[in-house]
Amino acid sequence: MAEKSFETTSQVCCSTGSESLPILASPMESPLRKVLSRISGFVPSWGKKTAPPGRRIFHRDVEQDEFQNGTAHCLSSYYSVFVARLAIMVMLAILIGLLTVLTWHFTRVYTTKSLNTLAYGLRYELLQRPILRMWNILNSTSEITTAQVKLSEYVIRRYSKPTNQAEQIELYQMMKDITWALFASRKALNAITINYRNGFVQAFHRDHRSNNTFYIYSDLANYSISDTGSYDNKSQSSRQGWNDQFIHGNVSAIWYRQPLDPLTGEKIGKSSQIPPEDLINIAGPSQVPDGVASWHVAVSKYTDSPLLSAALPVWDASNKSIVAVVGVTTALYSVGQLMKELVEVHSGYIYLTSQEGYLLATSTNTPLLNNTAKGPKLMMAANSEDRVIRMGAQWLQKTYGNKFPPGHVVHVEKANLGGQHYYIDSFFLNLKRLPIVGVIIIPRKYIMGKVEERALKTLVILISASVCILAIGCVCILILTNGVSKEMKLRAELISHLDARRRAEASSNYKSQFLANMSHELRTPMAAVIGLLDILICDDCLTNEQYAMVTQIRKCSTALLRLLNNILDLSKVESGKLVLEEAEFDLGRELEGLVDMFSVQCINHNVETVLDLSDDIPKVVRGDSARVVQVFANLISNSIKFTTSGHIILRGWCENPNVSSDSGKFSPDQKKPMSALKTKLKHGNHMKKVSKKDNKMILWFEVDDTGCGIDPSKWESVFESFEQADPSTTRTHGGTGLGLCIVRTLVNKMGGEIKVVKKNGQGTLMRLFLLLSTPADGLEQQRQIDFAKHSVAVILALHGSMGRLIMSKWLSKNGVPTLEASEWNELTQILRELFHARTTNSGFDTHYSLAKPLRSKVQTLQDMKKLVYIIVVDLGLLDLSTEIWKEQLNFLDKFSGQVKFAWMLNHDTSNAIKMELRKKGHILMVNKPLYKAKMLHILEAVIKESYVEPQNRSPNGTKGTSKQGDSHECLEIDSTQFETCSSDDSDISEMTGANSVSSVGIREQLKEGTILKSGPPTLRNCLVEFTRLGLEVNNLRTEEDQCNGRPKFHDTKDVKCENPNSSEQPLVRSNVKDRDNSYTTNKAASEQKSLEGLRLLLAEDTPVLQRVATIMLEKMGAVVVAVGDGAQAVEALNCELDGDENRTNRLQTEICDSPPYDLILMDCQMPMMDGYEATKAIRKSEERTGWHVPIVALTAHAMSSDKEKCLKVGMDAYLTKPIDYKLMVSTILSLTKRSTKG
C-alpha cells in the first residue's frame, strides 16, 4: 500500500515539477500534462491559478522575463508545491481510511457470521438435550405403562373369572406385586395406579420431597365380586359412572395409605386412612375413552413440578372390554434439573411449554405451578415469575401471536428484552397428544459480547494505526516533496542560469561582432589623423620646434591607436586566447620610448620619470614587444595617476649569474634589489633551471613611485578586474581598474609574476619578473665605449634629484667622473671652482659655498689634466620667467671654450630659447628625461666632436657640417632618431639585406627608410604568422618610423641640393599611403617592380575589386590572371596543370615541375564556390603533385575567427579588405620567397 501511494506521490511530484518548470524537456510534457490535468480536475482552483504563469513563461518576452521570473516563478512554484502536497495527503487519507473501514468490516462480518453459526449450533444443541430428556422420559413412561398393561392383562386373564373373595384377593395381591416390581425398577416414576373396573384402586406413589414411598389402595369392602360380572355387561352403559368423579366422589370408599420401604417394598408402617383430597392422580376409564393410550400433564399436591401422566386401558381376554386402567405418572422434575445444569454451564434460559403455552419445565428455580384454592394449577409461560422467561414468552406472543410459523421454529437473533439483547430460539416437539415447545433465551452478550468488544477494540486500533500511518505518510510526503521541490528549484535555477549564460554568450558574441565593426570604425579616423600628421611632417616649412611637436603628436596618436588595438585585444586576453608573439626586440629602447612618452605627462605633474636599467640587461630579447610595452605602460600610467610629486622609477636588472657578476655593478640602490632577489630565490629557483636550458633569462623590473601607496590588504586584490585600491579613486583619478588586471594576465602569460612589495617610505613598489629568451647569438653585449680613455668629466646640472643621482652613479661606474648640481647657484659655484681655480689658481673666495664632499671631488677633478668637461644643463635651471636667462647664458658662454654644453629641453621649451641657444653654438639638445642611451649619445657626440674640432670648427655652428646638423636634428627629435645615425645602424641594414624574415623582427622595419634609400627593394617582409593586430601595429610603427626617417632624408637633400626635384615635391606631399609608390617612382624602374616575374591568380567576384587589385599587382610587375569565382580558380589551376606545354611556352624560365602560379589571392565570399571550398579543392588536387601554391585569403571580415577558418582550410595568409597595398606586397613577397626557398 505504501508503495502504491509513493508511486502516486512521485508521479504527482513529477507533474508539479513540470508545471513549475515548463522549460523542462518538452517531450516529457504531454504525459505529465495529462496527469496534471487530472489532478487539476480534483483541484480546479489550483489549475486555474497555476496555468497562466506556465503559459506566460512559455511565451515570455526575453526582456520581461528577468523582471517577472523572480516573483511569478517563486509564487507559482510555491502554490503548486503546496497544492500538490495537499492533494497527496488527501489521497493518502482517503486510501488509508478506506482500507481501514474495509478491513474492519470484513473481519467483523466474517467473525459475526461464523460466531452466529456457532451460536446457533450451541443453542440448538442446548435445547435439544432437554427435549431429548423429555423424550426419554416420555418413552420410559410409555414403556412402563405398556409393560404394566401387558402384565396386568396377563394376570387378569389368569384370574379371569375370580369366583370367590380369595381369588379376588389373590389377584389383587398378584397385581400389587407386579406393579411394585415395575414401580421399584423405575426410580423416576412418580406413581403407578391401577384402577379396576369394579372401582378398586391400587397405586404406588413416591413422594420425592419426603422421599417416602406409599402404597395406596381403596377399601375392598365396598366392592363385590359380582359387581365385576356385571361390569363386563354394563361396560358400555356404565362407562359414564366409571370416572374420576366416581372415584373421588366415591365417598363410600375408604382410602388407605401404607408407607413402604422404598427398596424392598415391605410394609414399614400401618396403613392409614387418608382423606380423598390427599389422593394422587388416579387414571380412570375416562382418560381412555377410546381405548387408546393417552397423555396429559397433571399437577399434584406433592410435587411442585408438573407431572406427566400416561394412561392405558387393560383389555380383557376377548379384547372387548376394558377391565382396568393403568396410569403412570412421571415427574418432569428431572428435565428442569437438566436444564438448570445446562444453563449453569452455558448461561441463558430454557423452558419448555405445552402447545397451549403452559410451562412444563424451566431452567430457573421459580415455581411452575400456581397455587390456587383448588390446588396447584399449571402456569402460562407468559405469567412465569422469572422475568426473562416471562418477557421472552410475551415477546414471542407479541411477535407471532397465535400464528406461529409452521413447526413453531423461531430463530431470533436480536430480541430486545428489557433493554438487553437476547437470542431467542424455539423448537417444536410434536408428540402425539402432547406437543411440546422448547424455547431458549440466551443473552446476546454472552455469545457476541466478546466479539463486539473485540471488534470495537480492533476498530479503535485500526483507526489509530491508520491515523498514525496517515501522519507518518504526510510527514514523508512533506519531506519527499520538500526534497523534490528543492531539487526542482535547483534545476530551475540551473536552467535559468544556463539560459542566462547562453544569452550572455550571445551578447558577448554580439559584443565581439560589435568590436570587430568598431575596430574598423575606430581605426579609420585614427589612420586619418596619423596620415594627416605624416603629411604635416613631410611639410618642410615647419620649424624644428613645430616638427618636434608634430612628431610628439604623431607618437601619441600611434600610442592611442595601439591602445585601441589593445582594448580590442582585451577580450582575447580575458578569454586566454591571446597568443604571444615571439620576435626579437630591443627591450631597452622600448622602455626608453615609453619613459619619453610618459615624461611628457609627468612634467606637468612635477613628477620625475626615471629609467634605470642595469647594464646587464640584454639589448635584444625575444618576446612580444607590444605586450611588454603594454605591461609597463599600464604600470607607469597607473603610477602617474596616483603620484602628485616625487618620482617614478622604472628599474630593471637581470637575474643571470654569469652576467651579473661582472657587469651587474650598477644599480641605484643595490642592496634592495639584491635582498629582494634573495627573498625571491626560492621562487625563482626552478625558473633559473629552466632559464639556463632555454637560454631564457629572468628579467626583474620594479616600478617605484612616491604616490599615495596601496593598503597592504589590497595588495592582492588590485590585480583583479575592476578592482581599485580605494573606491573613491575612480572619482578623483578615473580609470576602470582593468589596467593592472591586464598587466597581471600578461605577466603570467610571459611566465612571470607581479606583486606589490613593501617599500620604505611613501608610495608603491610593484615588482615583477618576466621570463624572456635571448636570441641564440644574443649574449654578446652591446659595445662599451671606454669613456675613461677619453678622459671626459660630466657635470650634471639637473632638477630631478633621483634621475641625477642614478645617472651620476652610472657614470662613475663607467669611469666618468661626475659632479652634481641641482640649481643654478650650485652650478656656478662648481664652474667657478673648476675653472677659476685652474686659471687663477685661487678659488678661495668661493670655497665656502661648496659642501665638503663636492669640493673634494672638484679638487680631484682639478688634479686630472686634459679633461673634457660636459655640462648637462637642465633648461629649467635657468630663470626663464624673466630675461635673466640670457645673462645666465652669457655667463655660461664664458666657459664654452673649456666645456661642452648639452641642454636638457622641456617639451614646451619655447622656440626663442632654442634659437638663442643655437646662436650661442649650443647644439647638443636633448629632450627630457635623461637616461643612459641619451647620455651615451651625448658622450659619443662630444668625443667625436672633440676629435673633429681641431680640424673643422666654425664659431657659428648652425648646420656647419651636414654631420653636425644631422646629429643635432636627431637629438632633438627623439631617441629613436639617433639610432639611425649611430654606428651600428649600417651593420643592421646590411644584415637586413634581402631577406630579414626570420632573423630580425620589428626593429628592422624601423630602418626601412634607410633601407629603401640604399638597399635592394625589400619591402616589409612581415612574418605572416603575426597576428592581425600585431601587423596593424607593426605597420603603423613602420609608418611612424618612416615618417621620422623622411625629413632627415629630405633635409639632407635640401642641404645638398637647393632645388629639389620637381617631380618629387608633390609626391612627398601626397598621402601616407603612397609613400612606397613615391619611393619607387623616385628610384629606377627596375627597383620598383618588387613582384617582377611572379605569376598570380586572383579569384575575386566583385569586378571593382578585381580590377583594382589587378592594377595594383601589375604595377608591381606581377602577371595577374583574374577569375570570377572559386570554381574558375580551381579550373584555371587545373588547366595550367594539364596544359604543360602552354605554360612552358609562356614561362620558359620556369622549371617544368613547379606550380603554374606563384601565389593565389582568394576572396573568401564568392558565388558558386567560395574561397574556403576552392582552397580545399586546390589543396586536394595538389596532393598529387606535391606542390604547395601559397593561397592568401581576402576577406572583408575583420575577425580573427575568420582568420582561423582561413588557415584551417589550408590558406597561408590572410588579408583584409580594403586591400592595404603595402601589406599585400609584403605578404606576397614573404610567401613567394619562402616557397621558392623551400
Place this chain on the structure above:
Amino acid sequence: MDLVQLQRQLVDYRTSLYHEGFLDEQFTQLQELQDENNPDFVVEVVSLFFQDSERLLNELSKALEQQIIDFKRMDAHVHQLKGSSSSIGAQRVQKLCIVFRNYCEARNVEGCLKCLQQVKHEYALVKTKLESMFQLEQQISNAGGSIPV
C-alpha cells in the same frame, strides 16, 4: 573658364568629397594606381562599380519584394556591394552596407527596406558627385591642363 580656376575648383570639390565622407583614402590609392599605362583607370573602375552596384541594387530590390525573402542571398549581395564600395573608397555606402548586413542577419525586413533606401540614396549621391568630378576633370583635360593630384 580659366584653367587655373577649374583646377582649383576640382581640388576643392575633391577635398569636399573627402571631408563629407563620400570618399576615403582608398579612392586616393585608386588614383595613384592610374598612370600612363592605364590613363583612365579611375573612371574605368568607378564605372565598373556603377554597373555592379546598379545590378546588385536591382537584385536587392527584387529580393525584398519577394514573398519569401532569401536573406542569405541578400547578405551575399550586400557583401559584394560592400566589397566593391570599399574598394573604390565610397565609404558612406560601405558603412551602410555594414548596417544592412546586420539587418540581413537579424532577418529584419523593415530594417532591410530602410537600409536599401538609404543605400540607394547614398549610391545616387556618390554617383552624381563622382560623375560631376569626372566632368570637371574632363573639362580640364579638354582645356589642355593637367589634372592636379
